[in-house]
Amino acid sequence: MADVDAATSRRHRLTLRSHGSDTFPDTTATTITIVGALDQDDLGRLGAVLVDPLLEVGSWDAPVGAGQLDIGLIPGVTDTAAAQVVHAADLLGVAITHASVGRLIDLDAAPDDAEIRGRWANAVIERWSLGATVEPGFAADSIVEAHTERIELPDDDVALAQLGTARGLALDLAELHVIRQHFAAIGRLPTDAELETLAQTWSEHCAHKSFRADVVLEASVGAEGNEGGDTAEPLLARLRRSTTEIAAPFVVSAFDGNAGIVRFGPDRTYALKCETHNHPSAIEPFGGANTGVGGVIRDIIGAHHRAIACTNILCFGPADTPDAELPKGVLSPRRIIDGVVAGVADYGNKIGLPTVAGGVLYDPAYVSNPLVFAGCIGVAPADRPALTGPHPGDRVVVFGGRTGRDGIRGATFSSMEMDATTGDVAGASVQIGDPIVEKLVSDLLLDGWDLYTAITDCGAGGLSSAIGELADGIGADVELTEVPLKYAGLAPWEIWLSEAQERMVVAVAPSQLDALIDLAALHGVEISDLGSFTGDRRLVVRFEGEPVIDLDTTFLHDGRPRRRLVATMPTPERGLAAVPPCADPDATLLALLAHPNIASKADIVRRYDHEILGATVIRPLTGVRNDAPADGVVLVDPRDTDGIAIGIGVNPWYGLHDPEHMAWAVVDEAIRNVVVTGADPSAIALMDNFSWGNPTRATTFGELVAAVDGCVAAAHAYGAPFVSGKDSLNNEYLTADGTRRAIPPTLVITAVAPVRDVALTVTPDLKRPGNPVVLLGRTLAEFGGSHLMMLSGDHTVSAAVPAPDAGASARYHALHTAIRNGWVDAAHDCSEGGLAVALAEMCIGGRIGMAIDGLADVHPDATVALFSESSGRIVCEVAMESLDEFLALFAADGAATVIGHVADSPVLCFAEVFERHVDDLVAAFNTSGAKGRS
Template identity: 60%
Template sequence: GIADYGNKIGLPTVAGAVLYDAGYTANPLVYAGCIGVSDTFTDQVSAEPGDRVVVLGGRTGRDGLRGATFSSMTMDATTGDVAGASVQIGDPITEKLLIDLLADAQHLYRAITDCGAGGLSSAIGEMAEGVGADVELSVIPLKYPGLAPWEIWLSEAQERMVLAVAADLCDELRSLCAIHGVEFTDAGSFTGDNQLTVRFSGEPVLQLDTHFLHSGRPQRSMVAEMPTPQRQQLVAAPSWLTQRQPTDIVLALLAHPNIASKANVIHQYDHEIRGATCVRPLVGAYGDGHGDGVVIAEPTEQFGFAIGIGVNPWYGILDPEAMALAAIDEAMRNVVCVGADPRQAALLDNFSWGNPKRQTTLGELVAAVDGCCSGSLAFGAPFVSGKDSLNNEYLGADGERHSVPPTLVITAVAHVPDAELTVTSDLKKAGNVLLLVGNTHAEFGASHAAMVCNQPIEGTVPQFDTAAPSRYATLHDAMRKGLIASAHDCTEGGLAVALAEMSMGGRLGIEMEPASDVYTQLFSESLGRIVIEVAFENADLVASMFVACSRIGAVSNDQHVLFSDGSKLSIESMLSAWGAQ
């Protein structure tokens, strides 16, 4: 659906992630986001008395009816009976016509809202705040006859916009709609009486005071039971890890569905539409290497923007606050690794959680929000948008309610000052030096190393490194000077997976230097760490720029990765494990 719709309206699908967990079996989560660029700023103003309520775009049908309610229902045996009518039927051609129209009509409307959750009831109800509106539903174009007034009012059919248009501008907008092939409907007026009146064939079917609608309803009082996560650090790698051979663990990690190549998914999408994708989701010598963030830059512009994603629901099972910080840190690492300035970034959040009426679940949400606030302040990156979907639970065969893992997806969008200076994760040249910036601790709680070793989700999850924001800024400055050949963040699977992915992407080998605690070095998932490749002659200079930086090895022409314990894996064997999914 995402690939088809995006392609037909001319949008590239450039970034994403795919995660697997048994908790999603009956309640799979799909997140979709859209990022746009505007060359002007128009302040959103309120509708004024006398403005017309204008509905543009697609026709109204029963598809999507109760969609917002359905998305927050607990799944059970009856879900299939209502699911079909609750999902909107998209029409990308109508959407594209509407997009083009609105680009040409910016001077013709005062306020605008899309018909999302709640359809016209939400869109018009929101715009009528403090002013009031009188709406006639019988004039709304329908996909088919027979809809009751309440169905027209609540339908969440797609591709519809509600505009507040001055009466003397309606004819010009109507003419522009005819040129673009978009339906124009004058559905009523904004009144100034602070009453939301809805009619059908002239007869009132609903009337609400807008003050009551927006401010008069009683607020819910809820009790949260805050989590008490374990945060005691280990001093060394646990025995369940050290009893295994590092190379066996690396191959198991590379084959894990959450880490293995997502090329078969990525190739279902067109990430080249518009010709503005500078750094793609797949990189390297053969275009099959794992990328961090992606970069979009208009062909006529020197600058662009990067998109990065952070998500790790398994951390949230143990420590929701730390999970939020980890997701922000990962998203920021991803944009920094491709050349974005972390000092010019904005964040988006998407929460999918269980039933917040459960005190422990609400406590997890509160802790995660606390983590989001702390991360935003640490990076100086504001949250500019977001969404939540609660009650993601299902009734299992055991008769018990089961929730999805506490899932928080963080998206970072950051300014790329020079699209010519972007960096990718694949190794570039034999003889270059590999440096690890950041600190490594024995942090294995909810790690993927624990998963492939069949360990339960327990222990202390990686904690946020307060020095990370300044470290990322320093790395960006080094990139602007052309000192960084490649960069890749350490995330699921730790340093071992990061190095394997860099090697596979560039089809170049690595010779690591010996280390004391090999297992912690290779498989810890400590935050705030990025592997960088630099020219041999620049290694000392670059290392001196960071407070926490260590030389871990060098790039070689040998088609193997020699790990710090002396064991090695061929690039071919790693590709075989990584690409097997």
């Protein structure tokens, strides 16, 4: 720190402003501050590299004007650009000691502090100065002396609970009791590092306490002789058991390790994982989403697979939410949307993975708790080297990014509810990712994947959870001073807990260590040998040789008391076949197409590279103009003829009414999305992601239990096992006036299935005039949580949500046969907005119309036929020569209805109801500012 201050006179700052266009004058400049004994020649040479005169103007040491807001990063926040400035100076032979990159914004009027925070800067990672130069965020060494404390655990429960709160442990009293007893029994006090390790390992985020809790059904509580109530199987155990019972031959590994693993075909396996990164994205949208993507990619690397694609589902508050309606401490949805999309795009695009499948949902309930689901899929040859370790004697090796004070206590933070102070106090929990480093790490691990015996990533809990997990049942002894640091002065527990990004831990046989070190040097990846796996089942962590942690791994991993959570089961109104009023179906269709949840997402999708790796053969956007929505995406490596389809299902609005049927419906939707592409319905693997409210509230937990009921029932019905899952609970926000804002039950299901032949895949866009159009599945008045209900003003009005359709599985198998025979020219699922929206989207894709004259055969009530969202339905454009054979496949199902044919003209015509030109459909669909190519 001292040398930086002394060097103020040797500071130079380059302000870099790009030539704006006439319509968009550039109001944000980049600032680069450097420190060094530099002469004019040095500055000139550096400037020549940093400034491209055709694009920008650079000026050295320009003062900050009165109307300018100068913004810099807080010290310790990852500053990749600054690292490159140092690199550039080094290549030029210009000696600089520090660099920092910031931005300078020209403002029309002086904003107040709230406006700066709300619009221009983010206090979580940035600091600023209005009209004066901000202190650059040089990563400086701290002069705090590293030390370890011993923590007294009070006998008094109130004081014990207070200690837990004060340290942000997020443990309940029963858990604190067990910890107190444990240390009393071994006759010493825990260290701060031990307490923090237990808190991280036992956090909701890492231990999934609610999913592992005994389920106590409220109805059984208090009955005579049964005061505690009946306990049912924990939710995670039920999901696992359903996978075991389904016994699908393609499941290699389910709910174990970093990702689920399935084997499609003889020669390769796929690793599947989907994560949530909700809390970080709420307070620092770019960094939260960015590191969410980085984290899930590391899960795939940690499962010993090569990542091939990313997925994401994003849930936001409506973009037009007025600032005045935002609870204190909550960022505007517009800022969250911009930041999250930029964060997702930045990581995927830079690491070089196609971001292919996804969805964007808008609802006022997500204003204070936006949701970010990030998924990743990897592939590996089936004969890749097996991971058999760690073995006693193997080295504990960490590599990748350096460790800093960033991301401390992320696991416990994400396990708590948020309020207005969250953004301020949790700053250190959020980080900025560095996808380039992760790419180097990934390349290194793939090049050297026979050099290690076990691998895992540093995610939540950092080294404590990575090494802690690897050492489970074997033990390890590591030295923290061997961990490469970004800056000196971290306390031992901070090194151990830091969630600094882009780090992996591997177990390496001593005989292979030199080879791995050499390979790391070639790839330019920093690598450190921290110690060894021991075999004594103790986790020993040292600092300068002295143990700061000495824990029994059995206590660490199995010592946590099992929770009991009471569930009050929801009572959905399943008999309520209410039909919302719909006076003008024509206007309704246009309004649905323009609804933010249904309208084109091209503006977002096109910011993601979905072409890299050359494998994306069915893209998220499809049709003659590449602007119509696809259902599932299909990836086929250019070297192969077969690959996989990925489909996603999500519908929180059904969840408000009937979580069990919601779960079934979204499993069905995810499965339909892959089946319509031509994927094999007999080999579908599923992933679950639950984002829920506080599970200690019995009604909320009851909704979760009901959703798991639906998942398990659907998995059995379709023979599609769950192989991986993740839950994010406590997605609630306590506003200043004490109002609790919870999200609707949000379950994201991802389905992955093999595609055996890329030539026999299908997209939703209409292909050939004259082809018959067939609706598969039955249509009932099921408007609960529907988008028609939403248009009518209130989607919380009780009504039956789409019910499970027992015939759906057989129907999908029959459809698969038809696709394999080449009889299907287009296929599209019916989901939000019902049949009318599905047909409109098919017309948009083909830029051609349809003549629909069989609406009455779908349902006698045209509103139901057009807009009900019944599950299990698929619209098919059937090759006209093959209609009879096609229909014969569905004779047993009795739910194939010929509803019309592809027209010669670009008009979607519902006989005797209304007709619309396809151009109008396109215009409505693109209203959200998203335009296709002309």
